[in-house]
Amino acid sequence: MRGFTRQQLTNLLGVLAIAVTLAGLAFGLPALDRSLPAxxxxxxxxxxxxxxxxxxxxxxxxxxxxxxxxxxxxxxxxxxxxxxxxxxxxxxxxxxxxxxxxxxxxxxxxxxxxxxxxxxxxxxxxxxxxxxxxxxxxxxxxxxxxxxxxxxxxxxxxxxxxxxxxxxxxxxxxxxxxxxxxxxxxx
Missing domain, CATH: 3.40.1000.10 (Mog1/PsbP, alpha/beta/alpha sandwich)
Incomplete structure (x- = not known):
């Protein structure tokens, strides 16, 4: 079994950051919109x-x-x-x-x-x-x-x-x- 290289870990962290950002946009913005009065x-x-x-x-x-x-x-x-x-x-x-x-x-x-x-x-x-x-x-x-x-x-x-x-x-x-x-x- 082979370990992860530094480059692979950096790429993984970058992908996770993008996924968290997209999830925040997908779920956070609609929740914020619903919280504001019409x-x-x-x-x-x-x-x-x-x-x-x-x-x-x-x-x-x-x-x-x-x-x-x-x-x-x-x-x-x-x-x-x-x-x-x-x-x-x-x-x-x-x-x-x-x-x-x-x-x-x-x-x-x-x-x-x-x-x-x-x-x-x-x-x-x-x-x-x-x-x-x-x-x-x-x-x-x-x-x-x-x-x-x-x-x-x-x-x-x-x-x-x-x-x-x-x-x-x-x-x-x-x-x-x-x-x-x-x-x-x-x-």
Missing amino acids: ERFVADDRPYAIGAGVSIVPPPGATVDVTGTRPRDDRGTALFRLGPVRYAISVQPFDGTLAAAATRLRERITGTPGYQVTGTQLAIATASGLAGLEGGYSAPGRGGRYAVFVADGRTIEVTVSGSELDLGLRLPMIDTSTRTLSYRAVS
Whole structure:
């Protein structure tokens, strides 16, 4: 039986160090990721960039859920939470009218089993002058609101959902926030 040479031991130690490093990355990074909260507090006194030139001032006490937030140059999504209420804003390329954008959003809502649009659709305007349409929807045990705007080849969709009680308590803050929605053309 032959012993190990110094070179072989050095190589073995190098391989073991690489294996330990890879194991640390494979198991340590996901564990670290799971330990970090998905929700982060956001400032309610300055605009939050959604993407594609769209921004909004979040309601007081809102957190942003980083698992549902994806800002990009040509589109974007932000998912805010106010306790159990979900407040989502999405912007994406669109080449239709405001009425077509509202129809598309309503069809997506009613395409979810148990969801139905309720009441009439009303005109809405933001402080920056964006004109849109808003309405309500319901599902078993939940209520919701939606708003849609079209600006410069983009549709901006706002959806809010939560239990009737939670939604009722937070809707005034969300309405105020939605009216801060603004669009700045990106070059």
